[in-house]
Amino acid sequence: MDDTLRTRHPDIYAYGDIIGQAMFKHTSSYEGELAYRNSQGGAETVTYRANPHAVFSHPQIGAVGLTEAQCRDQGLDYATARVDYADIAKGRIVGAPPGFAKLIVERGSDRILDFHMIGPQAADLVHEVVIAMNAGGTAGLVRDSIHTHPSLPELVRAVFDSTA
Incomplete structure (x- = not known):
């Protein structure tokens, strides 16, 4: 998976506990929204620097x-x-x-x-x-x-x- 949450398959994005990062509901929501925007043509990079x-x-x-x-x-x-x-x-x-x-x-x-x-x-x-x-x-x-x-x-x- 890359830093836009895209997996090796170009049409599949991953988020939440499956990616093994900060496993919190609020983090998963952030990742899900970012993955959705990226699946629609965006290129936002995931960052956990300010993840409470x-x-x-x-x-x-x-x-x-x-x-x-x-x-x-x-x-x-x-x-x-x-x-x-x-x-x-x-x-x-x-x-x-x-x-x-x-x-x-x-x-x-x-x-x-x-x-x-x-x-x-x-x-x-x-x-x-x-x-x-x-x-x-x-x-x-x-x-x-x-x-x-x-x-x-x-x-x-x-x-x-x-x-x-």
Whole structure:
């Protein structure tokens, strides 16, 4: 299969669990839409760089990008930042729940390499970073955005501010 999801047979495209990539329903939907457009004459390339995943546990986990181990294995020059829920006003208002946001950015380019959250609404809050990664991938896109106060999205902003 090539990077447009076309198989060795020119009229057959594959997506979902059968191709062995990130096996999530939301990923399969993305791949299916891309495969359909490509089967109709498109030539879009599949990319998983900003593919989020979540664990709906207590606390929730939301993540997108590479792990720190993957960054290290790829020899990337990066900086990390971590901010706890208790470090922001809304976190204290809701009782300072356990949890944190962690960010990895590439030094020099400010490219977002990774974002992980563990805590309340983490599966929802990760999407701001997914959009930023798809819109150019620099931490400045989040850092320069206004976030309402007091709100849990301020945790996202706070960890990005920590890498400035």
